[in-house]
Amino acid sequence: MNVNLVWFRNDLRIHDNTALYQACKNKIQKVIAIFIATPKQWNSHFMSFKQSSFIYKHLILLEKNLNLLGIPFFYYEKPNFDASIPFLIEFCKKKHVKTLFFNKQYEINEKNRDKKIKKLLCLENISMIGYHDSIIVSPKLIYNSEKKKYIKYTPFKNKVFSYLDNKKIKCFPTPDICFKRIKDTSSKISYFSFPKEEFSTKLFPVGEDHAIQQLNTFFKKKYFNYALNRNFFGLNSTSLLSPYLSIGILSPRQCLAKIFKEKISFKNINNDKMTWLNELIWREFYKHTLNSYSLIGKEESIFFWEKKIKWNNNNQYFSFWKKGLTGYPIIDAAMRQLKKIGWMHNRLRMITASFLTKNLLIDWRKGARYFMSQLIDGDFSSNIGGWQWTASVGFDSVPYFRIFNPTIQSKKFDPEGKFIYSFIPELKKVPVKFIHNPEEWKDKKENNINYPSPIVNYQLTKKKFCEEFKKAKNNKEN
Template sequence: MSINLVWFRNDLRVHDNTALSKACDNKTEKVLAIFIATPVQWRSHCMSFKQSSFIYKNLILLEKNLNLLGIPFFYFEKSNFDSLIPFLIQFCRKKCISTLFYNKQYEINEIKRDESIKKLLNLEKINMLGYHDSIMVSPKLIFNSKKKSYIKFTPFKNKILNYLNNKEIKCFPSPSIRSVKIKNTFSKIVPFTFPKEKFSTQLFPVGEDNAIKKLNTFFKKKCFNYSLKRNFFGLSSTSLLSPYLSVGILSPRQCLAKIFKEKISFKNINNDKITWLNELIWREFYKHTLSAYSLISKEQSIFFWEKNIKWSNNDQHFSSWKNGTTGYPIIDAAMRQLKKTGWMHNRLRMITASFLTKNLLIDWRKGARYFMSQLIDGDFSSNIGGWQWTASVGFDSVPYFRILNPTIQSEKFDPKGKFIYSFCPELKKIPIKYIHHPEKWKNKKKYKINYPNPIVNYQSTKKYFCEEFTKAKNSK
């Protein structure tokens, strides 16, 4: 009798899991599941302690759900990919595995790991089947007229929409209970040796049932006027689904299926759903470019001149940015939100990244690594893509001379300072009129508050950055 093994990585769910569904197709075959933690690898990838905790808690629920289906779940811990590879081969040999099923990842280390395992399993006469599950469409199906991956978002989006518009959107149901029983000899999930940190289960309740409920709630209550409200920091207008997508508690297909309750044209979808779909397609775009260009996994830009930028890398400025003490209230509130909750509004990610790279002239890589070390929804492709986009050194990036003014952004999207007040309590005595530039109120009233003046001047640093960037682009 054949025995199938499902290797879980960043796909911690039983609903709409391609690898799990395919492994369970034949009801007469035995199915096992495995997850292998790699704490040393996680540390090198700057995984946040909150995300570690989020994964751990979701693993416990995944184990319960699999056991209810009659699928034994095995948990192990190996330091890194180098030690994982021989262990997994040995496990497959010991359990007489016929086929290893998995969902693909697109980072270079993960691709090399999977290629090495496949070669070794071939020697053992064990099949290894991988699926494109964390994205909506396989990278092999979306390319330009030159048969290459798109580097511009708009033509990519149009190609994706055209492809999806001609396909029926289907999600795999949770597998039925296995008819073949296996003695329950699974290994207990013990706490990771990798550090864990508490996160708000009110903001991010654990488990795929809660993730699906959160998705449904978004469409019932929040999606209305999403296109108008999504940029306002003080409103609970975003879906808050990114942590579930990042570790695979939800699939992008489930989100897509929610947009289409019936098979209809994209032209008939309301603007709010289209706006949210656009966010999903940006996520898809970064996955596809990561798959096509290994330079991204190495934290490199596709533009050769990027190496000519003379980053200042002022440690004091970097520390002020991380700790939320720059003297720019919206920057400080955002960075404190990140540290406290492990999450940050997408527009705030752009504003804080723009400030670090274009006003403080600090290397975008340092910012990207810090974000990953804090984010509960840390996703390498989206994070690195977003940072390169904001720093104007990546695919379809914002023009380098476009530098977000934190004060103007604050006035526009947090007009009454509700978001600022919630994360900068030392500013609670500042009148709304001055909340976006408290230094003016301090100077006018000569009050003393425990809040710094701006560490840099926006206009002068903007001018300096543009000059340096122009030099870098023009140098050989």
């Protein structure tokens, strides 16, 4: 009997899982599944301890769900990708696997691993079939009139919309139950050799059913006025679905299906749905660029002048930023939120990243790595793309117009200071009028509060940043 193996990675679900569905199409073939934990690799990729725990708890549920479908689930741990390669080859031989099914990943180490495995499996007459499951459109279908990949978001978005318009949305059903497949026993899932940290199950409940329910709840209660409310930090107006998308508990197709039901049409889509769709397409954009430009996977910019920037890299400033002790309340509240719950509002990610790179002049790579080490929704492509975008060294960059003034942003999107008060208890006595600039209140009232003065002057550092970027871009050696 032919054996099909489903290799789970960042697609820990049974609903709308392309590789799983395709492996189970032939009812007479035996199907088994595997997940290989690689703790040392995760450590080198700065995976957060909260995301580690999030993955583990979903693996437990995945094993249960697969067993109910009659699919044995095997769990193993190897230190890194290199060690997992020969193990997977031997596993396939031992289990008489005829075809290995998997969903593609786009990070450079993951792509190199998959290429090596495919080459070795071919020598054993074992097929390996991959699918573009974590994105909406295959990278092979999206390119400009010159057959080149996009580096600007808007033309990329327009091309994706052009491709999708009038197409039906196809979400794969869960495979049928087939108890005949049970002739093997699953291996017990022990907690991997990687630190874990508890996360809020109230904010991020565990399980596919909860993820789908959270998606449904968003469209029932939150998406109305999403375009207007999404930037306000104190409002529970975002979908909070990013952790589920990051490890594949939800697919982007499931999200798309909530917007369009059965058939995609951009003619009558309202502003709120379009705004949320844009967030999905930004995610798509970053995965496509990561797949197309290997420099991104190496934490490098596509612009060679970026190497000429003289980053300050003041370790004390970097420490203040990480701990939420910069003296800028909105920066500090955001960084403390990140540390506490492993998640941060997207606008706050831009504001804090802008402050680190353009006011403290600290290398964006240090910020990107720190974010990954804390985020429960850590996703390399979105994180690296977002940091390069904010630092003005990546795709769709405009250096002089993307400098976020933290005080103005704070007044605009947290006018009553509710977000700031909730994460900075030291400022509870500061009146709302001064909450965005408590230094002014201290000067006027001669009050002492256990909160630092601003570590840098915003205007002076903004000017210095612009000068430094101008020098780097105009360097004749570029």
